[in-house]
Amino acid sequence: MKFIILFIAIHCSFNLATCKSIELLTINLQPIEIHEMIRFSEQKPNTLQVISNEEDILIITNAINSAKKMAGKPDIADPHYQLELGENNYYLWINQDNTATIMNVNDTNTIYKIYAAEKLISTIQQ
Incomplete structure (x- = not known):
């Protein structure tokens, strides 16, 4: 019992x-703003993409929430994208193995890996 x-x-x-x-x-x-990047802190002109579709927002949000913290201090190339989710801003790298790496712009000493990022990648690159 x-x-x-x-x-x-x-x-x-x-x-x-x-x-x-x-x-x-x-x-x-909330809508997510995505910019392609030239280098850290420099956005590529005329590349703003606003994601407002609920399903796409959930795909991006769930991917970020599933990211796993990586050990060590990052030594990383310039980001491919910058994502603005409300008050949170992230740099995003798309990796060749269908994973992604993300970093909060306010904490550049920590990176997170997003495994199985196919949906995230296709949503951002549409």
């Missing part, structure tokens, strides 16, 4: 957490 009650409690908690996450993403759906 205790096992059944514990299972139901865990199941309900998981469902509530999942619903709350989805609700937060839905509430915070």
